[in-house]
Amino acid sequence: MTRVDEIGIGGLGASRRRVEDARFIRGCGNYTDDIKLPGMLHMEVLRSPVAHARIKSIDTSAAWAIPGVRLVLTGEMAAQRNLAWMPTLSYDTQAVLATDKVRFQGQEVACVVADDPYTAKDGCEAIVVEYEQLPAIVNPTQALAPDAPLIRDDKEGQTDNVCYRWEVGDKAGTDRAFARADKVTRLKLHYPRSHPSPIECCGSIANYDPATGKLTVYMTSQAPHIIRAAVALVAELPEHLIRIVSPDIGGGFGNKVPVYPGYVCSILCSILLGKPVKWTEDKSGNLISTGFARDMYFDGELALREDGRILALRFHADTDQGAFFSDAQPSKFKIGLVHSAFACYDIPVGHITARGAYTNKAPGGVAYRCSFRVTEAMFFQERIIAAAAADLGMDPAEFRRVNLVRDDQFPYRTPFGFLTDSGQYRRCLDLGLDAIGYEDFLKDKEEARLRGRRLGIGISTMTEPLGAGNSREYDILGIKMFDSAELRVHPTGKAILRTGAKSQGQGHETTWAQIVSHELGIPAADVVVEEGDTDTAPFGMGTYASRSTPVAGAAVSMVSRKIRAKARKLAAHLLEVSEEDVEWELGRFFVRSAPNRGVTIQECAMAAYGNMPDGLEPGLENNAYYDPPNLTWPFACYLVIVEVDPETGVWDVLRVVAVDDCGVRINPMIVEGQITGGLTEAYAMSNMQFMTFDAEGNCVGSNYLDYLLPTAWETPGFELHEVVTPCPHHPIGAKGVGECAAVGGPAAFVNAVLDALSDTGVRNIDMPLLPDRVWEAITTGRDV
């Protein structure tokens, strides 16, 4: 593959500095809250202080009486506009504003619109809600108990707290394989609830113009076109009269995929008042009510042969969905892509069952740096793989080497029907082991143990399905999953590119320009990239599940190639030869038999507007929709060395080595940034970042004293390595990467701590591995 950057124009493979950073680090970003429209009013949401209660009455009279208050909206008023319930992007509906009952702490009960945000807050405080508190259910075990009170008594036909049941695989075949096993490893664990907590919270400015009937919504959305479809349903407005604009976004991490009541309320208030209405969520509102992820309980087994081969797998997962089922996920799968777990291992047969439980917690299961429950499943995978190696008395690296899919097995069909198409799994593992000095470490570990020091090493190897796409299998709200790009090359050879993706910090403005540069030879600096405005961007499904490179990035290549095809006609005209005699290299067409006779892409661009051959339309612009034939399957191997202090349970990370294969890297520096961010989250997940609820359903974590995020100070250094196995079906061979380290990383940290405790008989400590839990495990020899 030609690397256009050989001529220094910032093409494929260039570690080009992120162009968007120039405005971000100078404070010149344009976020939703920065936007001020003439006559704009401000909205504040009143949230329930309790997790479960019957609403006896809502008295809004004192709020209406406050000067400057323009509107006090309740669920009853929303119902009059057919807006009592809004679609989640999943199977459920969610109350926009609670009327009969509140079902989680932080649920939206009313909202107030006023001339300024402070008056709107005062208005909320003046609303008197009489609650009759009910017992709260805070975990699936309680919720799924036969005598548990019904949480969703608003749902017709709902007789228990089961949100969904789901099953996949070959049960009979799996049972037969287990009957033949020499050994069976069983592991139960919980992946705790957590929250992506982006710096910028959610927010919107809805601007309904009664004169034209047009609704413009500026909002923090990772998927503006999908939101437009949802808003069309919610607001009962025709889609062509709705414009969603996602300006700069201060981090998404999945938090900004779903539809939230705040968005819907600002839209309704703007329609009712005929004025722009701004809603800016505050930090505790964001932490208490939006974007919760994980909270999943696994109980599973691996059937093993004495020589280390895995014969079969089976597991059951219970997920805590919270009060409403608002997972953002391809609607074919009620539990997302949990069955993509174990895809990197050659396991002949498997069976998975799962249940979702309604509880009195905020809606959970939103895609937080994971594609649809993949993070939790991969964690379980790598934890039970480590436990199985220990049960067999086998080295965990060797156990993986025995079971990883071999290079000559691709394309490889997993027992659950996925087709993984490429990878060098053993090479990545071996590179990681070499880089960390595995054999030497094992000796050091034994010597250290003799001196009373507890060292441990953890490994995690994983592949995951990135690039939610292919219209045959996946859809959201009935809209199939593909993506798009539109490219306009101006007469001087400068260009503007728009896609249906939406960056929240991933650097698309930089990398998409690099793809254009690679395909057309236009310097990357001459390509401006725009995303996020449904009036101008082509239709697309947004950015999550690390789908942008696999799908929108591919569309960028495809549209560039269409432009190149037209430019070739222009070149032939300019060179006065037939098209067949024209060759292409590095931004230039030339005559095959006379390579010195050539024209640049910029000269072709000018010709498109000023010197067209007869019969060719003027202009040099086009669009492309890309429907990927398969997901992309990156691979990664993460290794972590820790030292555990047996006196206190405190553990320190001594080294982290990562080997990532995400195919061809468009911008290696950006890829490394993604891996560094993901590993930071993985580290945090393993020891500090978790959200708990007390027995009454109060969220313990609605501020940063209780909900801990890592800072640069405590984050360890990461040693990053690369392997490149091009994706066979992506036009430039790239695979997604944005989530890999966050998905695969946590198990490496936990496996390392458990390895340091290998002589204690402890098989599992649930995350977070806080010092007191580690200490308890050491001192009792029991799982915690």
Ligand code: MCN
């Ligand atoms: N890239 C590349 N070469 C590859 C793969 C990717 O150069 N082979 C580049 C891409 O061009 C893009 C970045 O790496 O600039 C991430 O690409 P990709 O893996 O396609 O992921 P997306 O752009 O679709 O981003 C989504 C992913 C997810 S799912 C979450 S959650 C997440 C993440 O990315 N949220 C983020 N990374 C984040 N990074 C920031 N700064 N902020 C977030 O909210």
